[in-house]
Amino acid sequence: MKSATLLSFTEENYLKAIYSLTQKHGSPETSTSHIAEQLSTKPSTVTDMLRKLADKKLIAYEKYRKIELTKSGKQLAILVIRKHRLWEVFLHEKLQFGWDEVHEIAEQLEHIQSEELITRLERFLGFPKFDPHGDPIPSANGELHAGQRITLSDVQINKSCEVVGVNDSSAVFLKYLQQVDIGIGTKIKVLEKISFDGSMAISLPRKVSISVSKKFADNLMVIL
Amino acid sequence: MKSATLLSFTEENYLKAIYSLTQKHGSPETSTSHIAEQLSTKPSTVTDMLRKLADKKLIAYEKYRKIELTKSGKQLAILVIRKHRLWEVFLHEKLQFGWDEVHEIAEQLEHIQSEELITRLERFLGFPKFDPHGDPIPSANGELHAGQRITLSDVQINKSCEVVGVNDSSAVFLKYLQQVDIGIGTKIKVLEKISFDGSMAISLPRKVSISVSKKFADNLMVIL
DNA sequence: CATAATTATTAGGCTCGTCTAAAAATATAT
DNA sequence: ATATATTTTTAGACGAGCCTAATAATTATG
Numbered sequence: 001m002k003s004a005t006l007l008s009f010t011e012e013n014y015l016k017a018i019y020s021l022t023q024k025h026g027s028p029e030t031s032t033s034h035i036a037e038q039l040s041t042k043p044s045t046v047t048d049m050l051r052k053l054a055d056k057k058l059i060a061y062e063k064y065r066k067i068e069l070t071k072s073g074k075q076l077a078i079l080v081i082r083k084h085r086l087w088e089v090f091l092h093e094k095l096q097f098g099w100d101e102v103h104e105i106a107e108q109l110e111h112i113q114s115e116e117l118i119t120r121l122e123r124f125l126g127f128p129k130f131d132p133h134g135d136p137i138p139s140a141n142g143e144l145h146a147g148q149r150i151t152l153s154d155v156q157i158n159k160s161c162e163v164v165g166v167n168d169s170s171a172v173f174l175k176y177l178q179q180v181d182i183g184i185g186t187k188i189k190v191l192e193k194i195s196f197d198g199s200m201a202i203s204l205p206r207k208v209s210i211s212v213s214k215k216f217a218d219n220l221m222v223i224l
Numbered sequence: 225m226k227s228a229t230l231l232s233f234t235e236e237n238y239l240k241a242i243y244s245l246t247q248k249h250g251s252p253e254t255s256t257s258h259i260a261e262q263l264s265t266k267p268s269t270v271t272d273m274l275r276k277l278a279d280k281k282l283i284a285y286e287k288y289r290k291i292e293l294t295k296s297g298k299q300l301a302i303l304v305i306r307k308h309r310l311w312e313v314f315l316h317e318k319l320q321f322g323w324d325e326v327h328e329i330a331e332q333l334e335h336i337q338s339e340e341l342i343t344r345l346e347r348f349l350g351f352p353k354f355d356p357h358g359d360p361i362p363s364a365n366g367e368l369h370a371g372q373r374i375t376l377s378d379v380q381i382n383k384s385c386e387v388v389g390v391n392d393s394s395a396v397f398l399k400y401l402q403q404v405d406i407g408i409g410t411k412i413k414v415l416e417k418i419s420f421d422g423s424m425a426i427s428l429p430r431k432v433s434i435s436v437s438k439k440f441a442d443n444l445m446v447i448l
Numbered sequence: 449c450a451t452a453a454t455t456a457t458t459a460g461g462c463t464c465g466t467c468t469a470a471a472a473a474t475a476t477a478t
Numbered sequence: 479a480t481a482t483a484t485t486t487t488t489a490g491a492c493g494a495g496c497c498t499a500a501t502a503a504t505t506a507t508g
Contacts, residue, residue: 010465032486045466047487052464064473064486095344108336114329120319234495256456269496271457276494288456288503 134165358389
């Protein structure tokens with residue numbers, strides 16, 4: 001279960017980048033130049049690292065051909081993401097950092113080496129399922145039970161749901177959310193849907209109901 | 225107040241090592257070989273780094289001569305120690321790590337770069353004054369108000385005190401402390417001192433009084 | 449005080465992660 | 479399908495940190 005070879009800060013970042021890219025683009029493969037862009041580095045640098053990761057059996061790689069994480073490479077990438085997201089929860093929930101501030105610091109914290117630390121941190125935080133951006137937190141064995149994340153738009157009339165994140169993490173959107181007091185964990189009930197423009201009326205805890213646009217509802221992720 | 229040049233992980237460790245050595249040995253100067261030993265590295269490696277730190281005006285250094293932290297070098301060293309100790313409190317108080325387990329992880333956490341993080345962490349922890357080993361936590365402006373740390377041996381008969389740390393952090397000693405339920409914050413009242421062997425009788429909260437040896441009392445740090 | 453022992457510095461080399469410039473392979477377009 | 483454009487890899491170099499072996503400076507000793 002525990003990997004013999006400890007990875008460097010940099011190696012972990014490459015695995016994470018490759019994992020993110022494959023997630024984002026659907027395909028389990030990605031390219032040298034995409035990785036370079038993701039990590040703000042040069043393609044030649046990436047090639048060097050790819051050979052190294054291939055030697056360590058963390059990626060399947062043939063030059064000029066495909067780049068794909070192996071099972072163990074994927075596992076390690078997910079563990080880094082797990083650490084990142086748990087730290088984000090800590091920063092947001094316990095230290096009151098804003099949604100937009102947590103990422104940068106978590107980029108550093110995710111590389112701290114100690115399984116026990118993460119086990120205890122997770123318990124301390126009450127086994128959260130999502131980070132402050134609503135992305136799911138993988139379990140210790142690397143499972144990413146995505147649950148049923150849907151947009152607010154998909155919620156039926158008279159159903160209630162719970163906010164788990166956003167699609168659009170622009171400052172304006174986040175600011176508006178803050179203004180109407182919607183955050184991770186907020187319970188929302190859908191009262192009405194206007195088919196004309198897709199806007200909807202929703203009720204919030206201890207608030208009169210408010211009306212939100214389709215664009216708004218499309219960008220708010222919830223679970224039922 | 226904020227230093228223009230960000231220091232590397234390694235540079236921070238050198239500053240911290242130099243600071244610790246000057247504290248431990250009284251004198252504000254130290255030597256290449258002592259630093260090498262402290263950091264488990266070779267003297268030649270240290271020489272290289274000393275030149276680099278001197279270039280950055282963090283130490284005063286003339287080859288074959290003295291090694292001393294400059295004002296800004298000392299300031300930075302203290303800030304690293306501040307971060308280290310605050311993280312130790314977090315690990316012990318919030319995540320229930322043992323006294324002996326916190327150091328290694330804090331060695332990593334102390335290098336996370338974010339002033340705001342430490343400011344918020346300190347507040348979250350309730351502005352602790354001592355780490356789990358009883359060492360004082362420097363304030364944000366680098367002041368190390370040592371308070372009045374004395375050993376239990378120094379406490380007069382019928383006076384009460386509060387445990388803030390240990391001198392001897394060996395596993396046996398810590399285990400014994402755990403056994404008799406003494407930890408940071410424990411209130412102790414001195415009942416009797418036996419001049420014959422320096423042992424003393426003390427009372428603990430919700431416990432019959434116990435007798436402890438001079439060696440024990442010499443290694444327990446308290447404040448009145 | 450001159451020599452021996454200790455300590456510090458230099459010289460040269462290694463790995464890691466990065467770069468630029470040039471070459472090779474693949475993909476695209478006419 | 480051949481020429482062109484793009485992408486990827488190689489070649490060679492660099493800084494940071496580290497090493498060993500050799501040299502220089504300082505300190506201790508007879």
